[in-house]
Amino acid sequence: MTLLLCLLLCVQDDKSAKLIEALGGDDLEARESAEVELVKLGRPGLPAVRKALAAAQGESKSRLERVVAAITEPRWMTDVARAKERAAAEKKPLFVFATIGEVGGFA
Amino acid sequence: MTFADERVVDLLNTKFVLAWDNHGTVRGGDGARQPVFTKEELALYPEGAGGANVRTFICKPDGSVVHAVEGWYSADRYLEELHFGVELLDAKELVERHAEHARHHRDAQKKIEREEPGEMAKEFVNSAARRRHAALGLQASMHELAKAWLGKEIAAVIKQVRLEAEASGEID
Numbered sequence: 001m002t003l004l005l006c007l008l009l010c011v012q013d014d015k016s017a018k019l020i021e022a023l024g025g026d027d028l029e030a031r032e033s034a035e036v037e038l039v040k041l042g043r044p045g046l047p048a049v050r051k052a053l054a055a056a057q058g059e060s061k062s063r064l065e066r067v068v069a070a071i072t073e074p075r076w077m078t079d080v081a082r083a084k085e086r087a088a089a090e091k092k093p094l095f096v097f098a099t100i101g102e103v104g105g106f107a
Numbered sequence: 108m109t110f111a112d113e114r115v116v117d118l119l120n121t122k123f124v125l126a127w128d129n130h131g132t133v134r135g136g137d138g139a140r141q142p143v144f145t146k147e148e149l150a151l152y153p154e155g156a157g158g159a160n161v162r163t164f165i166c167k168p169d170g171s172v173v174h175a176v177e178g179w180y181s182a183d184r185y186l187e188e189l190h191f192g193v194e195l196l197d198a199k200e201l202v203e204r205h206a207e208h209a210r211h212h213r214d215a216q217k218k219i220e221r222e223e224p225g226e227m228a229k230e231f232v233n234s235a236a237r238r239r240h241a242a243l244g245l246q247a248s249m250h251e252l253a254k255a256w257l258g259k260e261i262a263a264v265i266k267q268v269r270l271e272a273e274a275s276g277e278i279d
Contacts, residue, residue, distance in 0.1 A: 043113070074110055074119045076127040080265055083126035084170045093196050094166040095123035096261055098130060098268050 016041060016048035024060040035063045039070045046071060112182035118189055123165075130269045162268065165192035166261050173201055175256040177249055184242060188249075201257045205250040212247035216240050 019041070022034035038045055046068065053064040077083040080096060087094040109115055119125055163176040163185075174192035176185070191208065198204050219240045220227055226236035256264055 043117070071120075072113070072116060074116055074125050076125050078127055078129070080126045080128050081262060083124050084166075084261060087124040087166070087168045087170070090124065091168050092124050093122065093168060093193070094126065094164075094170060094261065095119060096126045096128060096164040096166065096265070098128040098162045098164065098265060100130060100160050100272060 013048060016045040019045075020048060020052045020064075023063050024056075031059075031063065035067060038067045042071055109180065109182050109185045112186075114186055115182050115189070118186070122193065128265055128268075130265070130272055160272075163188075164256065164261060164264060165189070165195070167196055170261040172256045172259050172261060172264055173198070174205075175249075175253040177252060178245065180242075184246070188246070202254055205253050205257070209247045209250035212243045212250070216243045216247070219243075 016038070019034045019038045022030045023038070025031060025034075038049060049064055049067050049071075053061065053068065056064050076097075077086070083096070084094055086092075110119075161177070161179050163174075164172050165174040165176075166172050173195040174188065176188050176192075180188070195201060195204060219236055223236045226234045227240065229237055231237050231241065
């Protein structure tokens with residue numbers, strides 16, 4: 001069981017490392033795609049992303065920051081009507097937080 | 108701190124499309140905005156506080172409301188309500204399910220009253236049982252109040268929330 005877990009973690013690390021490398025590559029499409037895939041990888045990929053972020057600069061840094069935010073913060077839309085359209089299109093339930101206050105004020 | 112809790116964030120990001128509706132600036136103070144709380148301030152914010160100023164609506168993909176949560180809760184209690192809301196997405200008898208949940212919380216309150224009468228006489232600050240009792244009461248009230256929103260379309264609900272806030276003089 002422990003061996004299997006280690007193997008899974010290694011595969012995960014390897015995948016994160018490849019995506020992080022692609023994030024800093026020459027191909028714009030590959031960079032865009034790597035950012036999306038890192039977000040999909042979620043929390044298991046966070047340690048590698050954070051480690052890379054510490055040394056990153058420029059566009060790579062911005063992309064890695066966006067990845068961290070997309071994984072660790074709620075992905076709010078501030079237009080309820082558009083969020084409803086998206087929920088209908090994706091057939092996903094809609095969560096609406098209604099406050100007197102800015103996004104982030106209660107976070 | 109609820110939206111800093113990774114269990115809450117992961118559930119929200121994976122299960123839902125998320126919308127935040129800021130329905131106005133606080134009246135007075137030259138258009139001052141609601142203050143942004145620090146982590147330390149939020150840690151001291153009492154559960155259930157905020158009332159109608161802080162509302163969560165869980166809706167089906169078509170925008171019809173299945174659950175409404177009023178006020179601010181700890182991450183654990185908020186998660187209980189989110190999971191209940193997720194269960195309701197496929198439920199047919201929404202009013203009955205909320206009434207059942209309200210009864211469940213009221214019964215739990217009565218159990219504490221029966222089993223820990225000594226605790227009920229204590230101050231909140233000195234009694235975990237008293238605080239749990241109060242939180243159960245808030246949750247029961249929430250399910251009783253949710254009936255007003257069930258099945259309604261979210262745009263109409265938001266409009267009503269804004270009108271209520273304006274009428275109460277809370278926002279400009």
